[in-house]
Amino acid sequence: MKDLRTSSSFLIKQRPFIQLYVLKFLEDGRPYGIQMLEQLRERFKKEGYQPNHAEIYRALHDLVDSGVLKASKKKLSADSYQEITTYFIRDVQKAIHLKKQLINELNRSKAMLMKALEDIED
Amino acid sequence: MKDLRTSSSFLIKQRPFIQLYVLKFLEDGRPYGIQMLEQLRERFKKEGYQPNHAEIYRALHDLVDSGVLKASKKKLSADSYQEITTYFIRDVQKAIHLKKQLINELNRSKAMLMKALEDIED
DNA sequence: TCATGAACATAGTGTTCATTA
DNA sequence: TAATGAACACTATGTTCATGA
Numbered sequence: 134m135k136d137l138r139t140s141s142s143f144l145i146k147q148r149p150f151i152q153l154y155v156l157k158f159l160e161d162g163r164p165y166g167i168q169m170l171e172q173l174r175e176r177f178k179k180e181g182y183q184p185n186h187a188e189i190y191r192a193l194h195d196l197v198d199s200g201v202l203k204a205s206k207k208k209l210s211a212d213s214y215q216e217i218t219t220y221f222i223r224d225v226q227k228a229i230h231l232k233k234q235l236i237n238e239l240n241r242s243k244a245m246l247m248k249a250l251e252d253i254e255d
Numbered sequence: 256m257k258d259l260r261t262s263s264s265f266l267i268k269q270r271p272f273i274q275l276y277v278l279k280f281l282e283d284g285r286p287y288g289i290q291m292l293e294q295l296r297e298r299f300k301k302e303g304y305q306p307n308h309a310e311i312y313r314a315l316h317d318l319v320d321s322g323v324l325k326a327s328k329k330k331l332s333a334d335s336y337q338e339i340t341t342y343f344i345r346d347v348q349k350a351i352h353l354k355k356q357l358i359n360e361l362n363r364s365k366a367m368l369m370k371a372l373e374d375i376e377d
Numbered sequence: 378t379c380a381t382g383a384a385c386a387t388a389g390t391g392t393t394c395a396t397t398a
Numbered sequence: 399t400a401a402t403g404a405a406c407a408c409t410a411t412g413t414t415c416a417t418g419a
Binding site: 142143162165166167186188190191194215217218 | 380382390
């Protein structure tokens with residue numbers, strides 16, 4: 134059971150950023166990896182942030198390895214041969230704790246950028 | 256004359272972030288590497304961002320290699336044996352252009368974090 | 378063929394070692 | 399002995415290859 138790396142010294146990293154979105158996605162529906170990827174790409178199209186599929190899968194696998202999520206394989210539809218992997222919260226406490234940490238990281242990062250913009254733009 | 260890497264897909268990287276502060280520092284006074292480091296550490300103490308000296312020097316060297324700055328060695332004080340390296344703008348146009356790019360990167364990064372916080376916190 | 382996942386390669390950065398006056 | 403800079407090592411992430419149904 135590996136620990137997740139949630140905080141670093143500089144800005145929040147891409148992996149935890151994506152993991153926070155994964156937790157959100159799971160509150161809404163049950164998208165699978167590629168769908169999450171597409172939602173992220175669409176959401177940040179304007180900013181030019183287009184994550185690649187490997188990073189999504191690494192984010193998901195880490196969440197499984199750390200005991201937050203569990204994975205289950207399904208057929209995409211009854212008449213389809215295509216298999217997908219969907220995810221569920223395994224440990225609610227861990228998920229809540231993680232989410233809090235990640236939001237802190239987001240806020241910390243935002244604070245740094247705001248400071249920098251204040252410092253520079255005057 | 257190497258080009259600087261100013262934009263990436265995800266958030267702004269530490270190196271360009273520091274380089275933007277270097278440009279600002281040079282507008283104010285003529286601090287040398289370690290002084291810049293200390294100013295940065297002090298400024299972001301609250302956020303726990305404590306860059307290390309190697310990263311400052313890499314940022315400075317890159318700015319020299321790309322033709323934005325030039326370096327000059329000096330004695331720290333007349334009666335001191337200690338040498339320091341101070342920096343000057345070599346190419347004003349380049350410096351202005353770079354600063355704009357970096358501010359754009361900051362704003363882009365800020366926009367992404369704001370979006371994420373909106374998405375998550377509701 | 379699509380979704381998944383692993384392997385491989387590179388970039389970014391932290392840590393440690395070296396130099397010089 | 400402080401300031402600088404290089405070397406080294408590890409982490410984060412992008413790109414490419416592989417697999418299964």
